Amino acid sequence: MNDILSGSLLLLGSVFILLSAVGILRMPDLYTRMSATTKASTLGIGLVLLGTVFYWQDFGIASRAVAIIVFLFLTAPVAAHVIGRAAYLGKVPLWEKTIINEFKKSEHPSENGSSMHE
Amino acid sequence: MTPFLLNILLAVAWMMLVGEVSAGTFTAGLLVGYLLLWLTRPGLGDTRYFSKVPLIISFVLYFLKELVIANLKVAYDIVTPKNYMAPGIIAVPLDVRSDIEITLFANLVTLTPGTLSLDVSSDKKTLYVHALYVKDAGQFRMELKNGLEKRLIEVMR
Amino acid sequence: MNFMEWAVQASVIVIGLSILIIFLRLVIGPSIEDRIVALDLLSANAIAFIAVYSIQKNSTTFLDVGIILALLAFLSTVAFAFYLGGKQRP
Amino acid sequence: MTTLLAIIIGVLYAAGIYLILRRSMVRVIFGLILLGHAANLMIFTVGRLTKGSPAFVPEGAESIITRPFADPLPQALILTAIVIGFGVQAFAIVLFRRTYQTLKTGDLDEMRNTDRLPEKLP
Amino acid sequence: MHSVILATASRYLLALILMFSVFMLLRGHNEPGGGFVGGLVAAAAYALYFLANGLDAARLIFRFEPLRTSALGLFLALLSTLPSLVTGQPFMTAIWVDTGIAPIGKVGTPLLFDLGIYLLVLGITLTIIFSLAEEDGLS
Amino acid sequence: MNRIIILPVLLPFATAVLMLLFPRRIATHRLLSLLSGVLLLAVSSLMLWSVLDGGILSLQAGGWAAPFGITMVADTLSCTMLTMASLIGLTTTIYSIGSINPKEEHNLYHPLIQLLLMGISGAFLTGDVFNLYVWFEVMLISSFVLLVLEGRPEQLEGAIKYVMLNLLSSAIFLAAVGLLYGMAGTLNMADLAVRLPLLHHPELLSVVAMLFLITFGIKAAVFPLFFWLPASYHTPPIAVSAILAGLLTKVGVYAIMRFFTTIFILPETDFIYQILLWVSALTMATGVLGAVAQYDIRKLLSFHIISQIGYMIFAVAIHSPLAIAGGLVFIVHNIIAKTNLFYLSGIMRQLTGSWDLRQMGGLYARYPLLSLLFLLPALALAGIPPLSGFWAKLTVILAGIEAEQWPVVAVALFVSLLTLFSMIKIWNEAFWKDDPREEAHRDSGRHLHELSSREKIAMAAPVVLLGLLTVLSGLWFEPLFVIANRAALELLDPSLYIKAVRGGMP
Amino acid sequence: MLGLIATGFLASAMAPVLYKRYKENFGWIAVSFPLYMFFSFLSRYPRIAAGESLRESLPWVPSLGINFSFLLDGLSLTFALIITLVGAAVFLYAGAYMKGYKDAGKFYLSIGVFMTSMLGLVLADNMLLLFVFWELTSFSSYLLIGFNHHKESSRKSALQALLVTGGGGLALLAGILLLGSVTGTYEISSFYDMNRVITAHSLYPAIVALLLLGAFTKSAQFPFHFWLPNAMEAPTPVSAYLHSATMVKAGVYLIARLNHEIGGTPLWQDTVLVTGAVTMLFTATLAFRQTDLKKLLAYSTLAVLGTLVMLLGIGSELAIKAFFIYLIAHSLYKGTLFLVAGTIDHETGTRDIGKLGGLRKAMPVTAAAAALASFSMMGVIPLIGFIGKETVYKAILELDRWGLPLITAAVLANACVVMVTLLVGFRPFWGKAGETPKQAHEAPLKMLLGPALLAVLGLLIGLFPDFFISAMLEQSARSILSEELSLKIALWHGVNLVLILSFVTLLLGGLLYTLRPATLRHSFFSALPALIKPSSWYESALKGMLSFARLQTKTLQNGYLRNYSMVIVLAVLLSSSFALYKGYGKMPPVPDASITFYEAALGFIIIAATILLTTSTSRLKSVVSLGVLGFSIGIIFVIYGAPDVALTTFAIETLNVILFMLVLYRLPKFFNHSSSSNRIRDAVIAGSVGVFMTLVVLFSTSFELSSELKDYFASASLLEGKGRNVVNVILVDFRALDTLGEITVLAIAAIGVMTILKTGREGRA
Numbered sequence A: 001m002n003d004i005l006s007g008s009l010l011l012l013g014s015v016f017i018l019l020s021a022v023g024i025l026r027m028p029d030l031y032t033r034m035s036a037t038t039k040a041s042t043l044g045i046g047l048v049l050l051g052t053v054f055y056w057q058d059f060g061i062a063s064r065a066v067a068i069i070v071f072l073f074l075t076a077p078v079a080a081h082v083i084g085r086a087a088y089l090g091k092v093p094l095w096e097k098t099i100i101n102e103f104k105k106s107e108h109p110s111e112n113g114s115s116m117h118e
Numbered sequence B: 001m002t003p004f005l006l007n008i009l010l011a012v013a014w015m016m017l018v019g020e021v022s023a024g025t026f027t028a029g030l031l032v033g034y035l036l037l038w039l040t041r042p043g044l045g046d047t048r049y050f051s052k053v054p055l056i057i058s059f060v061l062y063f064l065k066e067l068v069i070a071n072l073k074v075a076y077d078i079v080t081p082k083n084y085m086a087p088g089i090i091a092v093p094l095d096v097r098s099d100i101e102i103t104l105f106a107n108l109v110t111l112t113p114g115t116l117s118l119d120v121s122s123d124k125k126t127l128y129v130h131a132l133y134v135k136d137a138g139q140f141r142m143e144l145k146n147g148l149e150k151r152l153i154e155v156m157r
Numbered sequence C: 001m002n003f004m005e006w007a008v009q010a011s012v013i014v015i016g017l018s019i020l021i022i023f024l025r026l027v028i029g030p031s032i033e034d035r036i037v038a039l040d041l042l043s044a045n046a047i048a049f050i051a052v053y054s055i056q057k058n059s060t061t062f063l064d065v066g067i068i069l070a071l072l073a074f075l076s077t078v079a080f081a082f083y084l085g086g087k088q089r090p
Numbered sequence D: 001m002t003t004l005l006a007i008i009i010g011v012l013y014a015a016g017i018y019l020i021l022r023r024s025m026v027r028v029i030f031g032l033i034l035l036g037h038a039a040n041l042m043i044f045t046v047g048r049l050t051k052g053s054p055a056f057v058p059e060g061a062e063s064i065i066t067r068p069f070a071d072p073l074p075q076a077l078i079l080t081a082i083v084i085g086f087g088v089q090a091f092a093i094v095l096f097r098r099t100y101q102t103l104k105t106g107d108l109d110e111m112r113n114t115d116r117l118p119e120k121l122p
Numbered sequence E: 001m002h003s004v005i006l007a008t009a010s011r012y013l014l015a016l017i018l019m020f021s022v023f024m025l026l027r028g029h030n031e032p033g034g035g036f037v038g039g040l041v042a043a044a045a046y047a048l049y050f051l052a053n054g055l056d057a058a059r060l061i062f063r064f065e066p067l068r069t070s071a072l073g074l075f076l077a078l079l080s081t082l083p084s085l086v087t088g089q090p091f092m093t094a095i096w097v098d099t100g101i102a103p104i105g106k107v108g109t110p111l112l113f114d115l116g117i118y119l120l121v122l123g124i125t126l127t128i129i130f131s132l133a134e135e136d137g138l139s
Numbered sequence F: 001m002n003r004i005i006i007l008p009v010l011l012p013f014a015t016a017v018l019m020l021l022f023p024r025r026i027a028t029h030r031l032l033s034l035l036s037g038v039l040l041l042a043v044s045s046l047m048l049w050s051v052l053d054g055g056i057l058s059l060q061a062g063g064w065a066a067p068f069g070i071t072m073v074a075d076t077l078s079c080t081m082l083t084m085a086s087l088i089g090l091t092t093t094i095y096s097i098g099s100i101n102p103k104e105e106h107n108l109y110h111p112l113i114q115l116l117l118m119g120i121s122g123a124f125l126t127g128d129v130f131n132l133y134v135w136f137e138v139m140l141i142s143s144f145v146l147l148v149l150e151g152r153p154e155q156l157e158g159a160i161k162y163v164m165l166n167l168l169s170s171a172i173f174l175a176a177v178g179l180l181y182g183m184a185g186t187l188n189m190a191d192l193a194v195r196l197p198l199l200h201h202p203e204l205l206s207v208v209a210m211l212f213l214i215t216f217g218i219k220a221a222v223f224p225l226f227f228w229l230p231a232s233y234h235t236p237p238i239a240v241s242a243i244l245a246g247l248l249t250k251v252g253v254y255a256i257m258r259f260f261t262t263i264f265i266l267p268e269t270d271f272i273y274q275i276l277l278w279v280s281a282l283t284m285a286t287g288v289l290g291a292v293a294q295y296d297i298r299k300l301l302s303f304h305i306i307s308q309i310g311y312m313i314f315a316v317a318i319h320s321p322l323a324i325a326g327g328l329v330f331i332v333h334n335i336i337a338k339t340n341l342f343y344l345s346g347i348m349r350q351l352t353g354s355w356d357l358r359q360m361g362g363l364y365a366r367y368p369l370l371s372l373l374f375l376l377p378a379l380a381l382a383g384i385p386p387l388s389g390f391w392a393k394l395t396v397i398l399a400g401i402e403a404e405q406w407p408v409v410a411v412a413l414f415v416s417l418l419t420l421f422s423m424i425k426i427w428n429e430a431f432w433k434d435d436p437r438e439e440a441h442r443d444s445g446r447h448l449h450e451l452s453s454r455e456k457i458a459m460a461a462p463v464v465l466l467g468l469l470t471v472l473s474g475l476w477f478e479p480l481f482v483i484a485n486r487a488a489l490e491l492l493d494p495s496l497y498i499k500a501v502r503g504g505m506p
Numbered sequence G: 001m002l003g004l005i006a007t008g009f010l011a012s013a014m015a016p017v018l019y020k021r022y023k024e025n026f027g028w029i030a031v032s033f034p035l036y037m038f039f040s041f042l043s044r045y046p047r048i049a050a051g052e053s054l055r056e057s058l059p060w061v062p063s064l065g066i067n068f069s070f071l072l073d074g075l076s077l078t079f080a081l082i083i084t085l086v087g088a089a090v091f092l093y094a095g096a097y098m099k100g101y102k103d104a105g106k107f108y109l110s111i112g113v114f115m116t117s118m119l120g121l122v123l124a125d126n127m128l129l130l131f132v133f134w135e136l137t138s139f140s141s142y143l144l145i146g147f148n149h150h151k152e153s154s155r156k157s158a159l160q161a162l163l164v165t166g167g168g169g170l171a172l173l174a175g176i177l178l179l180g181s182v183t184g185t186y187e188i189s190s191f192y193d194m195n196r197v198i199t200a201h202s203l204y205p206a207i208v209a210l211l212l213l214g215a216f217t218k219s220a221q222f223p224f225h226f227w228l229p230n231a232m233e234a235p236t237p238v239s240a241y242l243h244s245a246t247m248v249k250a251g252v253y254l255i256a257r258l259n260h261e262i263g264g265t266p267l268w269q270d271t272v273l274v275t276g277a278v279t280m281l282f283t284a285t286l287a288f289r290q291t292d293l294k295k296l297l298a299y300s301t302l303a304v305l306g307t308l309v310m311l312l313g314i315g316s317e318l319a320i321k322a323f324f325i326y327l328i329a330h331s332l333y334k335g336t337l338f339l340v341a342g343t344i345d346h347e348t349g350t351r352d353i354g355k356l357g358g359l360r361k362a363m364p365v366t367a368a369a370a371a372l373a374s375f376s377m378m379g380v381i382p383l384i385g386f387i388g389k390e391t392v393y394k395a396i397l398e399l400d401r402w403g404l405p406l407i408t409a410a411v412l413a414n415a416c417v418v419m420v421t422l423l424v425g426f427r428p429f430w431g432k433a434g435e436t437p438k439q440a441h442e443a444p445l446k447m448l449l450g451p452a453l454l455a456v457l458g459l460l461i462g463l464f465p466d467f468f469i470s471a472m473l474e475q476s477a478r479s480i481l482s483e484e485l486s487l488k489i490a491l492w493h494g495v496n497l498v499l500i501l502s503f504v505t506l507l508l509g510g511l512l513y514t515l516r517p518a519t520l521r522h523s524f525f526s527a528l529p530a531l532i533k534p535s536s537w538y539e540s541a542l543k544g545m546l547s548f549a550r551l552q553t554k555t556l557q558n559g560y561l562r563n564y565s566m567v568i569v570l571a572v573l574l575s576s577s578f579a580l581y582k583g584y585g586k587m588p589p590v591p592d593a594s595i596t597f598y599e600a601a602l603g604f605i606i607i608a609a610t611i612l613l614t615t616s617t618s619r620l621k622s623v624v625s626l627g628v629l630g631f632s633i634g635i636i637f638v639i640y641g642a643p644d645v646a647l648t649t650f651a652i653e654t655l656n657v658i659l660f661m662l663v664l665y666r667l668p669k670f671f672n673h674s675s676s677s678n679r680i681r682d683a684v685i686a687g688s689v690g691v692f693m694t695l696v697v698l699f700s701t702s703f704e705l706s707s708e709l710k711d712y713f714a715s716a717s718l719l720e721g722k723g724r725n726v727v728n729v730i731l732v733d734f735r736a737l738d739t740l741g742e743i744t745v746l747a748i749a750a751i752g753v754m755t756i757l758k759t760g761r762e763g764r765a
């Protein structure tokens, strides 16, 4: 029974991970990639780890797996934020079909550097 | 969050890490936690915390629901060849005030698929959010404020 | 092969595939931020791989590596962002 | 896998050597780092590979002789080598940075003053 | 780079990661980890704090002079070798205290040695990072 | 007595740690350095005496029997090298007190020197191949830092080459150690000596031996691997140049000696000696020609190091008892004389304000005593009897003659003539020639009376001491030769070493 | 004798101090030292004359067979007496001559060391001990030639003398060592009866060549003669002492000393004879063009040295007799004449014979001494020079081979010597007064005593040869020929061919003297000796060596780091491939080629990231690739059971990223200056290294490794190391010493980083 639960969680998680991977390949610009996919990945990994919790059913292992999940959920959004912010300030272009942009450059007068592409 | 509560939390976290629930590990956790809090004291500032366990639980459940729904939505978009996206960057005025509230809110927004907190204005009154499915900017703002932000404020205050 | 073994095998392959796809993004870019995001995702997926691998090899010691990996991947992403956001530095 | 690792090691060595033969300072640093990786992987590989079974004495047991396990000694050597390598690399990177700042060039071909002979024939 | 979100997050992460680093240090004799990784993780915590909050804040919160921390680490490592000399055994022979402590296992000079490594690694990593940051005027 | 072996490593380490705990107390640093220097010299001499008296000492670090732990071994060779290292450590410390800028002392100069000595001592004493790598790295990184302590452009430039090429050598070293373990399953030198002849698959031995040879060849600065040395050794403060020049390359030679007399003495690795033979001739020749072409006294001396390494390598290539003894005599002589010459060049620079021989002059007329002090190591280096260098040259060449290596003997003799030539070049330019500059433009140099008595004593004492040693070891050569002979016999009969390390083990 | 030598060195060392105290009067003190030695040798004369040899030995380096062994026999006594006697004259003379020199203290030190070394050389009974003194004479001679070191020509000449004699010294050393390895001893008296052993040995030709090379350079034989005239840069007492009476005779001494042991073969005798004869004639003709008093004397000295060597080459009893008389005669008259030349120089300020004349009125005593010595040098009866020349001619005439050419050469050479004598010994004192820079006065007593003593001695020995030198001669000849000889010396033998030849020589000399001004104008005569000019060979050799040194250094030490790295890489590649080929010579078996999907993916990523890193044009992209690479390698460690290594790898990679992010702004951008052909070349070499390493890994993993250590660690980790993590137990316990070194490296690296940055800030401030 535990195997079934655990195996299903592994599979489900893997699917989310794959989806996110496909997403990152398919999405048109950096922002859409980040908006769409980084969390799917986080969720997928969380599910896989949950799978390990159910596989071993050991408090020590469970707490370690949970620690990873908690840590991932704490850090993933921050990471996405800092990169998204850096990209925007570094003038990584938006997809041409972006319909609205309320983030005015004047908010950040100091940001006048060119793109970070080398 | 008072340092004391934080200390307790760290002690619990310690027990989890060690993988053994006992008075010994808890005491060790308390000690380790106390030491670390003393070390990191300047960084914590003055925060208040009062226990709202039920609120927290319902908030977590709400968020998980949102998370799964949004994930599925985006997943559908990824696996289907057609693109439903209408992305944009929206300025969301903030009611949350403290740094920790802003951070939590922004991170929860980011964690939800389809949205990404790009930046907080320097006066900390506006959050700029990149979203995949923007039909109406005003509506998007209201959904975010009435849903996630409202519940977060309930939990935090 | 029981279900669990099968699930583990499948997961390993699926995760491996995902890693390859993300690596493709890392190679393509085009912006440096794209590559950094890809790197971040690669490390995260590596955690998933390690978790599955630890089930496959029935060895829990690898899980600790996952924690460190999560922590450090985050740190390097922040470092990259720090650099990218550092244009205004003297 | 040993074969694949042998090839990987070869590629790492080749790339490392290629990079340290460049004129551009930063590439040379990257070359050094690659050589470090190559050496570590090589020690690991020639110490023979054992999959998925780290050298830990399990709870309750007193030795791990009962099952095949990865040789811990090469691991300990690599750990030491990695750390030493890191220290040395960090120093080298900062040295290069400082040199660039002082000499205003990143072209190693322009750093030939210490080897210059006096112009006048004796 | 100043982001409220990162700065706030880093403050809470600092304690968490530091705790994890101590954990890594203490059980390294039995599980993956040890003084070296522990020290690196601790350094990573402060590095994160520095990246988010700047050099001055990071120095303030670290409280000690990084190089002295390394020196202290070396000193502990040195200290851990002395009992063997005093007791007339070959240099660096481990001396163990009989009673074990729950998560750590047995306590002895190797643990002291590991603690020395921890402090040294923490100290030198921060020495390097802080020196570089200072050089770039990143206060 | 065996427990004393760790002190040469522990003493400088402890001293450095104490200094690092109080990084700003320069006066304390000096005092501690001196104290540690004296103690180290006492300890290493005691060890040498003890080894000569009672045979090889060994210590199993951590109490783990060989080959499981790390063994430290003190035989006659390592004790002799160690004594030399501690002697040079002490003299350099004294010399530094009079010559190093206090700013550098604040930049942790003294702890760095101690750590350098720690690395050197470790390298001489360890009986473990990987541990040798570690000590090499300790030595290297401290030399890196010492090299750029002042941060002048030429130091940075020299350091880049020094660092890069030495790191390349470390990479090769590491690979060689890995391969060796992969073949023999052990790292203990004595254990290797026992196991290597019994290997079922010895095919890779020649490759591994070759890699070790190249690694140590780079450290020892032999042809054609020496480029890092002349590119960098003339750039740091002269006290640093002196200690690096005196000791670092010799560690490489020591390693070659150790490895190719104790470990790699198999039919598979015999071709190495042939390679060493030709390498030695080319090293002697290219080094001395490099020296001849120079006008910067430090560069000239740096190239000389290489040339002299050639003689030591020649000795290893012959590896007869006489040759090894001669090689060791050469090392001892060279450490003393070469370091002394670097010290002297620092004094000459103080007095003339220049490193360039063409800018110097008039020293013979102004400072006859200094001239005499210069002549001692200079003539010793050129092999003029009865100074130490004569015996060094004599024994090595005699060994070459006995081995009937005529071409290399011829090169060695000719090179010694060129060595004389280049020493005379310094003498001619700096001492005999009149000062080329007008009296008014001599402000860059300082007159003797302008130096404080601390500077004078601290810079002169090492020169006098080493000069005396050069003379005394020439006049009373027999004891040195007896020690060297003992070392050679130990080296060429590894069973003693093996027995000391592995005890009763089969 | 050891005591005497040791005293000599000690006394020399005290000379500068004493000189400082006694200044002007030091000459009188100084002379006591050689005089004391002279008399102490003289006191042994009776025993030696009685056929005794005195021996002394003290071990020095017994392990190498080197002892302080001394031997006083006829040969060494002759030399010792010459050395000390001429030394006394010179020391006394120098007391006045060196008055004006600031460095007179150093002069006495050097010349004292020289004299003692020279004594040691002739007394040594151990070849290596002899060599030690040999080198000391070379070096003290160097210091004395370069005494006027502010002059470039002095420095040059000193260097030249040192290089030539030093080079010869090295040959001598090699010869001695060879001789030692053939005979098993360095004690000269020990191989006294080993002539057969030595001459039959296959190394004999080499030994002869090397020993003679040493002797010829020292005694300025053709083609090494050129250093001697140049050595006239030395102060005149030095020239008198070293470069005519003593040091240049060291080579002659060596040949004489070893003649019995090594000689007797055509190789030895002919080489010596021909070299001596060529030197005699060639250098004598070179004197023709000289105008400087000292140069003239130098060339005549060369001719004499050639003659002495030639006589040893002839090797007959008569020749040895001639050798001895000539040796003594020459030391006496040439010493005198050099001192006289010095006096003239000192008093008039010039040594140019064109400017000198009529000095006999101002300097009567000097003129008398000069005349006496000159007659001896010309071979005029009844001086010792006459006996010398007579015996030489006799010895040559006795020869059946080469008699005629040799006698012709000898007469010609001696005619030149006569001419030189006329130029040096008479011309300055006679005729009308020349225009000299200084007004000439008679020299002070100290400068007169020496030359006068030597000149008178020349006369006395000439008159009573039997009394003075016969006994010594016999004993010396015994040392050289090892035969009991009874050689009576007489001044007058009646009118015979030899006497006629002597007469012809004088006439010819006078003729040359008178013809000289006219012939000198003909370029033919001045060009003649220049055709063969070994000194220019020396010059070009020196120059060539210097240019080659420069070229080589420029080529090798060219400053390009990538070339340096390339050489090392090639050294590894070529030598190790050779070693690999030697070891295996076949392709490796492929071990364990099985592979899972994720391993393949990992391998792909690592290789791709490496390629990305290598080809990247952006630094940031490179850092990202490096990150991927590092993390992937970490995963390999995870897969193969090395969690601790993986942890460390991840941590280090992250730190590397942080480090790069902090410095990247301050690092140069990538650029590509290398030509594409360079890049291809590098890629080929790098690729070859890669292939080589792959092969090595495959080879070394192709068999099982049985490691005793692995099992030991596993079993001892918990029981004795008290830990379950074996790797960690190794790090902090089994191999804690490694870790101690490792953390030391880290600490030093941190200090380095801090220091570099700090000095950088201070530099900018």
Ligand code: NA
Residues within 6 Å of the ligand: A035, A039, B108, B109, B110, B111, B112, B113, B114, B115, B116
């Ligand atoms: Na989101």
Ligand code: NA
Residues within 6 Å of the ligand: E028, E031, E032, E033, E034, E035, G644, G725, G727, G728
């Ligand atoms: Na560990």
